Amino acid sequence: MNVPIVRTISDLRRIVAEWHREGARVAVVPTMGALHEGHLSLVRAAVDRADRVIVTLFVNPKQFDSATDLTGYPRNEAEDVVKLAPLGVHVLYAPDAAEMYPQGFATTISVGGVSEGMCGAYRPGHFDGVATVVTKLFLQTGAHLAFFGEKDFQQLHVVRRLVRDLDLPVEIVACPTVREPDGLALSSRNVRLSAPERQVAPKLAGILFDTARRIEAGAAAEGALAEARRAILDAGYDEVEYLELRGADDLAPLAAADRPARLLVAAWIGETRLIDNVPVQYASGGIGPKI
Numbered sequence: 001m002n003v004p005i006v007r008t009i010s011d012l013r014r015i016v017a018e019w020h021r022e023g024a025r026v027a028v029v030p031t032m033g034a035l036h037e038g039h040l041s042l043v044r045a046a047v048d049r050a051d052r053v054i055v056t057l058f059v060n061p062k063q064f065d066s067a068t069d070l071t072g073y074p075r076n077e078a079e080d081v082v083k084l085a086p087l088g089v090h091v092l093y094a095p096d097a098a099e100m101y102p103q104g105f106a107t108t109i110s111v112g113g114v115s116e117g118m119c120g121a122y123r124p125g126h127f128d129g130v131a132t133v134v135t136k137l138f139l140q141t142g143a144h145l146a147f148f149g150e151k152d153f154q155q156l157h158v159v160r161r162l163v164r165d166l167d168l169p170v171e172i173v174a175c176p177t178v179r180e181p182d183g184l185a186l187s188s189r190n191v192r193l194s195a196p197e198r199q200v201a202p203k204l205a206g207i208l209f210d211t212a213r214r215i216e217a218g219a220a221a222e223g224a225l226a227e228a229r230r231a232i233l234d235a236g237y238d239e240v241e242y243l244e245l246r247g248a249d250d251l252a253p254l255a256a257a258d259r260p261a262r263l264l265v266a267a268w269i270g271e272t273r274l275i276d277n278v279p280v281q282y283a284s285g286g287i288g289p290k291i
């Protein structure tokens with residue numbers, strides 16, 4: 001099925017108003033394109049839960065902290081359309097930058113708390129850009145449901161916070177990270193990896209999962225994280241930006257997995273920055289963590 005492409009807010013509003021009149025449940029899957037199986041899993045989940053599905057494609061300049069990262073971001077709308085065609089998407093909403101941020105645009109949505117530290121510390125302004133565009137996309141699409149991947153775990157928390165704080169009438173649905181068979185988390189940035197870097201890249205996920213198991217089994221978090229950092233560098237990564245244990249439901253920094261937690265990492269391999277995260281279970285009454 002061909003996916004109709006909508007470029008303007010007014011055209012989108014007309015279509016969505018009709019859906020609302022029919023009583024349809026509308027879902028949105030926000031993306032920056034360069035679609036991979038991770039995005040498509042969000043689309044499939046949206047198609048399962050909603051009557052009408054909008055996929056958005058907008059490479060949001062406000063969330064890039066480096067001009068070279070923005071210009072080098074992979075873009076291929078024609079291929080994206082082909083990937084979406086069999087999935088039952090009702091509209092691909094792909095506005096240009098002038099439609100999203102017209103002359104004189106001067107408003108920023110800034111979420112505190114969960115946006116601080118980790119990617120928020122290393123990518124100044126990134127989450128303001130995400131929160132601003134996501135708020136606009138929610139208002140433009142009038143969606144009842146919005147689908148986000150756990151791969152961007154801090155982003156998911158930022159979006160949840162802004163929806164709560166601004167009383168936006170949209171339910172956020174989180175979907176699990178999709179991985180290559182060798183464990184590498186799918187990301188639009190993976191296409192930038194050279195062949196040798198691609199060999200090294202999946203070791204990050206292996207180290208994260210091992211470290212999570214060690215912490216669950218009672219290893220002290222500080223020591224386990226220090227060893228994991230060394231292992232990531234020894235594996236061939238060039239830099240570990242952060243590797244942190246945080247509360248799964250509030251992203252509070254943790255010294256031990258004394259409640260459900262998440263291990264989150266950002267690391268550089270050559271010119272490519274990869275992020276990943278894995279759950280750390282807490283079995284109350286089980287082996288306690290040694291602090």
Ligand code: PAF
Pocket residue numbers: 030031032058060063130133134152155
């Ligand atoms: O996760 C992404 O692709 C982007 O941050 C999002 C949510 C589409 C906002 O531009």
